[in-house]
Amino acid sequence: MIDLLATQIALPDLITFLIAGCAVILGALGVILMRNPVHSALSMVMTLFAIAVLFIEQDAQFLAAVQVIVYAGAIVVLFLFVIMLLGVDKKEYLGKDQLRGQRPLAFLSVLVIFVEIMALSRGNWVSGAKGTVLSTSSPLSNVEQLARSIFTTYLLPFEATSVLLIIAVVGAVVLVRRSDVKSSPAEEPEELQTESEMK
């Protein structure tokens, strides 16, 4: 089968894809199977990093960099920060469900999301365009092509997203700073998390 694939794709690309793909799947399994929350978070870093490698293999250099800087560098670090600060880094007992029927419902919702993704990836009514393919033969670099597409064709969605993030930040700050709420140790990390979203 590998011979068959190798005729379609260049061998270095194939090797990179296989290694990174395995790392993605192993990391994803680790996130749900590890008992310790910190180990789960680290598996997630592995998945995110391997996805960045896949991006580089696709010549999407900017996406790869942003993937690591934002997800691995800010978001998962803050997960870890909260886990460490709240001291929930204990192994959890997974024998019994917290809510009755939790697991079947979880499987059901995963199924629904899976079907939804499949449906959305076929249509184009969300963004109005069926994906923007950047050409690799263009004289402009990947970063320039991406910037042109974001700041011309998709300027409105881009700005709307930034406004959305600011609303989230302001909302979180307002919630945290209500004077009638008893202060709890969770206050600090929550504040930090919202600040990182600004990036």
Next chain:
Amino acid sequence: MGSDPLFSHGVTLAVILIVLVKVVVAFAVLLVSVLLMIWFERKVLSDMQNRIGPNRAGPFGILQTLADGMKLFFKEDLIPESADRAVFKLAPYLSVVPAFLIFAIVPVGGVIHIFGHTTELQVADPPMGILFLLVMSSISVYGITLAGWGSGSKYPLLGSVRATAQMVSYEAAMGLSIAAVVLISGSLSTRDIVTSQVGTFLGFIPKWNLIRLGVVPFVIFLVAVTAEMNRPPFDLVEAESELVGGFHTEYSSLRFALFFLAEFMNTVTMSAVIVTLFFGGASGPVLFGPGWIWPILWFLIKTGVFLYFYVWVRAALPRLRYDQLMTLGWKVLIPASLAWFLIIAGMQVSSYLGFGIFVLVLILGWLLSRASEIGGLSDQFRHSRGRSAGTKGVK
């Protein structure tokens, strides 16, 4: 594969060999420079503190680091009982590897011709360029965070919690000042950033980004980078007067040596990055003799100045308090870098717009600082009222 002319005629065996040689040479030079840097730091510090410093091993004690390294190598490798073994072992490598890799994107010289091939004197010139620095510094956060958590001990955990907050906060300011450099250079590639700084104003002022951007982004970058690599006065991560040794309290032997190596290697690479971004990197006038050697010499001289600067700062400045550190990061550096970024963007369009934005930024900055002052006062008021009424929980 980036813009290195080496790859323009396809990848042959000779090309792979040249790349390998570059990697090995960069690795060796970086290691030797770390050895010298540790010796240099101890020697200069002792001069500033009116003592002799290392003077036993080799001439002027120059082999002291080697001796210390040997000693660490033969020490017992302890793993605490309450440690998370896998994470504890992983952490030092997560610290060291990014420190090495950042150096790969630093141009240390011009373009040379070797065995019929043309190549740039830098290990890699990827299109993502300077973003690689941010990628690697966001990975190196994990080294310190996990070292503290994995030790399963109180002080390391405190140190690593501090480290996480500090490094994540200052990364934002660092990224924004890099964005200013990228804006004016028009490219992410470190090689292009250096070549865009070649030339002079009025014939004698070098066209460095330091001058072209105004000094503000440089100062922000310098402070943010110092905080990012936990050098004094931002070394709260390992504040020995409060936290024993901080995140590496439980580490011994070779694993401790790796953290030590990473810290000093970061100092060397970050000095090189500062030179690349703001001081023209490996560019400068060719005075006499072969033309290819002068860029390397200029690069070494400029980097050396910053190495001395870091030692000097360590000797001269007291450590910040934690709240001062956070105030500086979030309330001064990030707004300042954002505002300066706006001004530079305005200047790119026209100088009228630039000065207009400058005035606007001044007014808004004044309003903002006034608002935060009033907010702080009302906070204090609420705090004192809450305390006198005997209720807890009011911030």
